[in-house]
Amino acid sequence: MSVRRLILYVMLTAGAVSFIYPFLWMGSISLRPMTEFQDLGLFSKNFTLANYQAVFDRIPIGRAFMNSCLIAGTVTCSVIFFSSLVGYSLAKLKFKGQGAIMAIVMISMMIPGQLTLIPLYQLIVYFGWADSYLGLIVPSLMSGMGILIFRQTFMTIPYELMEAARMEGAGEFQILRKIFWPLAKPAIVTIGILTFMGSWNEVLWPMIVVHEKAMMTLPQMVVLFTKGGESGGQFGVEMAANMMLVVPIIISYSFFQKYFVEALASSGIKG
Amino acid sequence: MQSEQSHSKAGILFTSPYLIHLVVFFLYPVGFSLYLVFHRWDLMTDPEYVGLRNFTYLMSDHLFWQALTNTLYFLVIHIPLQIIVALALAIVLAKPLKGRVFFRATFFLPVVISGAAVTILWQRLYSTEVGLINYVLSLVGIDAVPWLTDPGIAMPAIAIMATWKNLGLYVVFFLAGILAIPQTVYEAAKMEGASSWHEFRYITLPLLKPTMFLVVVMSTLGGFNLFIEPYVMTGGGPLGSTMSVVLYMYKQAFSFQHMGYAATLGFALALIIMVCVFIQKKYLDSERYY
Numbered sequence: 001m002s003v004r005r006l007i008l009y010v011m012l013t014a015g016a017v018s019f020i021y022p023f024l025w026m027g028s029i030s031l032r033p034m035t036e037f038q039d040l041g042l043f044s045k046n047f048t049l050a051n052y053q054a055v056f057d058r059i060p061i062g063r064a065f066m067n068s069c070l071i072a073g074t075v076t077c078s079v080i081f082f083s084s085l086v087g088y089s090l091a092k093l094k095f096k097g098q099g100a101i102m103a104i105v106m107i108s109m110m111i112p113g114q115l116t117l118i119p120l121y122q123l124i125v126y127f128g129w130a131d132s133y134l135g136l137i138v139p140s141l142m143s144g145m146g147i148l149i150f151r152q153t154f155m156t157i158p159y160e161l162m163e164a165a166r167m168e169g170a171g172e173f174q175i176l177r178k179i180f181w182p183l184a185k186p187a188i189v190t191i192g193i194l195t196f197m198g199s200w201n202e203v204l205w206p207m208i209v210v211h212e213k214a215m216m217t218l219p220q221m222v223v224l225f226t227k228g229g230e231s232g233g234q235f236g237v238e239m240a241a242n243m244m245l246v247v248p249i250i251i252s253y254s255f256f257q258k259y260f261v262e263a264l265a266s267s268g269i270k271g
Numbered sequence: 272m273q274s275e276q277s278h279s280k281a282g283i284l285f286t287s288p289y290l291i292h293l294v295v296f297f298l299y300p301v302g303f304s305l306y307l308v309f310h311r312w313d314l315m316t317d318p319e320y321v322g323l324r325n326f327t328y329l330m331s332d333h334l335f336w337q338a339l340t341n342t343l344y345f346l347v348i349h350i351p352l353q354i355i356v357a358l359a360l361a362i363v364l365a366k367p368l369k370g371r372v373f374f375r376a377t378f379f380l381p382v383v384i385s386g387a388a389v390t391i392l393w394q395r396l397y398s399t400e401v402g403l404i405n406y407v408l409s410l411v412g413i414d415a416v417p418w419l420t421d422p423g424i425a426m427p428a429i430a431i432m433a434t435w436k437n438l439g440l441y442v443v444f445f446l447a448g449i450l451a452i453p454q455t456v457y458e459a460a461k462m463e464g465a466s467s468w469h470e471f472r473y474i475t476l477p478l479l480k481p482t483m484f485l486v487v488v489m490s491t492l493g494g495f496n497l498f499i500e501p502y503v504m505t506g507g508g509p510l511g512s513t514m515s516v517v518l519y520m521y522k523q524a525f526s527f528q529h530m531g532y533a534a535t536l537g538f539a540l541a542l543i544i545m546v547c548v549f550i551q552k553k554y555l556d557s558e559r560y561y
Contacts, residue, residue, distance in 0.1 A: 008363060012370075015360070016377045019435075023380070025403060026392050038401045082292075085285040095282035101290070108297050112495070114517060115541035116300035118524055118534040119307060123300060125314070142292045172281035201385035203499050204517070208525065219387040223503060226391050235395060245388045253383050257376050260383055265443045 023246070030240040037235040051240035058230050058237075060213060061244060064221040071136050071217060072199035078141040079195045080188055087150025088176050092162065109144040121208050135209040136217070140199060145267070146191045153187040154180055186262075193256075193263040200249070218245055307534035314528055325535040335536065338516045339543070341426055345515075346494040348430040353490050354483065357438055361445030362475075375446070379439030386436065390503040393432045394419070397504075419505055422512035429500050429513060433493065441486050448482035449475065484555040488548055495544050516540045 028042045030051050036044055055061055089095070090102055120139060129135035157180060165175045181188070206220040216224070222241045225231050231238045253260050308325055310318040329335055360378065364371045381389055396403045397418035405415045418428040452475065460470050497515035501507050507514035507522075516536065524533035 008368070012363065012368075012374050016374055019377050019380055022392055022396055022403065026395075029395075040401075040403050040406050082288055086289045089282045089285040093278045093282045093285075095279040098282065101286055104293065108293060110545070111301065112492075112541040112544045114495075114520070114537045114544070115304055116297065116537075118520070118530060118537050119300035119303035120296065121524070122303065122314075122530065123296070139296045142289050142296075147289070172277075172285070197383060201387070203385070203387050204521070208521070219385045222391065223387050223499065226394075227503060238391065239395070242388050242391045246384055249383055249385070250380070253380065257379075261375070261379055261443055264379075264382060264440055265447060 023250070026239045026246070027243060029236055030243045032236060034234055034236055051234075051236040052244075054234075054237045055225070055241045055244070059221060059225055059241075061218070061221060061225075061241065063214060064216050064218045065244065067133075067136075067215065068200055068218040071133065072196045074137050075140045075199045076192055076196045079143045079146045080191055082142055083146030083191065084150045084176065084181065084184070084188075086147045087154055088172075088180060090147070091151045091154035092157075092159075092180075093172070105144045105147050109148075117204075117208070124209050130209050131212045131215050133215070136206060136215070139205075143191070143195060146195065149187050149191055149266070150184065153184045157183055189259050190263040190266055193260055194267050197249075197260075304534050304538055307531050308538050310531045312530040314530055318531065321531070325532050328532065329535055329539060334511065334514065334519060335516070335539075337511050338514045338519045341512060341514055342494050342497065342516060344426050345430050345433075345497065346491060348427050349433055349494060350487060350490045352430065352434050353437065353441055354486060356434065357441035357486070358445050358479075360438070360442045361449055362471075364442065364446055365449045375439070375442065377439075378442055381436045382439045384436075387499050387503065389432065389436050390500050393435075394504050397428055397432075420509055422508075422510045425505055425509060425513045429497070429504065432500065433497075437490070437493065441489075444482050444485055445479065448479045452478050480555065484551065487551055487555060491547055491551065492544065495540060495547075 024042055025040065028044070029037065029039075031047045031049070032039070032044045033046050033048055033050065036046065086101070086105075090098060090105075124130055124135040124139070127134070129138070161179050162175050165179060170178070201219060202217070203219045203223060206217045207223075210216055210220065213221070222245045225241050226238045231241065307318070309320060309322060311321045311324075312318040364375055368374075397405075399405060399415050399417050399420065402418070404418070408414075408416065417424065419425050456474055456478075457470060460474055465473070496517060498517040498521065501513040501515050501518050502521075505513045507518055517540070520533050520536040520540070523529045523536060
């Protein structure tokens with residue numbers, strides 16, 4: 001029994017190493033001079049920040065970082081706000097056309113995004129939103145999944161709480177703000193993480209609507225940097241750029257690990 | 272109760288931003304895609320009506336069929352690999368082991384990281400001469416594998432990377448599925464003298480069917496969405512062996528300005544995805560509806 005257990009641990013540890021070591025190696029290579037690019041170990045006497053300096057010198061990566069923060073932040077706030085409005089309407093109000101709205105939310109989620117990708121790009125060009133924040137942000141301001149999660153959460157909140165607030169003359173928006181939002185914190189965290197991550201990691205859409213460097217998102221710029229030749233094929237410089245893409249996520253993940261896992265796990269069950 | 276009227280007012284007010292957004296950024300593009308598939312358009316001149324020519328071209332476009340075959344090749348490797356490894360890890364992590372939270376968190380790490388970052392990293396790991404993976408293989412006496420330069424190996428290489436990236440998520444799904452199985456079922460089976468293999472085969476596996484469905488559907492969607500992986504690693508090569516449908520669509524639209532044909536590719540791909548999910552639903556998801 002204990003031998004079996006030992007074998008299990010050895011295998012699990014080997015697995016864990018294969019998940020962590022590549023990231024550690026990437027960090028190590030990003031801190032070493034070009035001449036050591038073949039070294040697969042983690043340590044060196046020659047650690048240097050030269051690769052990071054090279055990234056900052058060659059591309060406006062700070063700007064790309066700010067762009068990504070701005071875009072993902074705006075999209076996340078909007079999705080939380082508007083999805084909770086629609087989720088509340090579907091869960092707690094009674095009005096004509098409610099069933100139709102629910103049906104259209106489901107349909108919009110069932111249709112694969114590939115169908116609308118090209119026409120959506122043309123719409124953005126028509127609006128004059130190519131190479132602009134509007135083109136990157138506006139199409140993702142709403143989310144069917146956010147609506148479904150809020151609707152499900154709000155349905156579990158008892159009507160009595162609403163009735164009491166209505167007696168005191170509160171309007172529907174006040175009820176949503178003062179009673180439902182505070183009670184739906186886990187749902188807000190879940191939708192917040194899913195939306196922010198989705199927006200932060202998205203590359204295809206930015207690659208379609210943005211070609212100006214000043215408007216690029218972080219992953220897009222890092223991809224262009226490694227693919228487009230500006231990195232000069234230098235491992236260390238590429239990995240330094242990649243580190244700047246990965247490290248913010250790893251830091252937030254290590255602090256809020258539990259929430260990340262819960263959020264993504266629920267995405268599967270609902271989606 | 273509050274009057275119906277005030278409900279209506281709030282309901283309309285609360286849902287109208289969403290509905291307006293939906294009409295402009297979803298319904299209109301869907302309609303426009305149906306228009307585009309019958310037209311030829313380079314973005315500069317007016318669209319020209321071409322009837323079904325986009326579709327007849329699609330049927331005979333060997334690059335499209337190659338991209339589709341590549342995707343199937345990816346799925347045939349990715350889905351079973353994903354299920355076997357994730358299920359095995361979930362079974363192990365369902366036991367009261369020390370450090371299981373740490374292991375779960377570790378396997379989950381790549382899930383939260385951008386596909387672009389993982390791809391850029393793995394391109395280096397896959398390097399034939401100086402890559403970490405070939406180095407580890409050389410320790411057990413395996414010759415250097417030309418991961419991204421051999422047409423027969425490049426797609427499996429991408430499938431292995433995708434499995435590594437998504438594994439943690441599916442471990443969590445299976446783990447939730449396993450922990451939801453009541454312990455009494457296993458106790459009853461033990462009383463009947465069932466072996467652990469029988470327990471797995473006749474209790475765990477059948478009861479995990481809904482999770483299995485979820486994993487299959489999500490991996491399938493992932494396969495049809497492949498874009499940045501071949502874009503970064505291989506550019507669709509060698510010899511078109513890693514060209515994915517989305518990458519092909521991207522090239523048709525933005526390298527060749529064939530907007531009508533790119534929209535047709537998107538239309539066909541969406542249709543194929545919906546048919547696949549429908550078939551999977553029919554065969555795998557007999558009892559539960561998500």
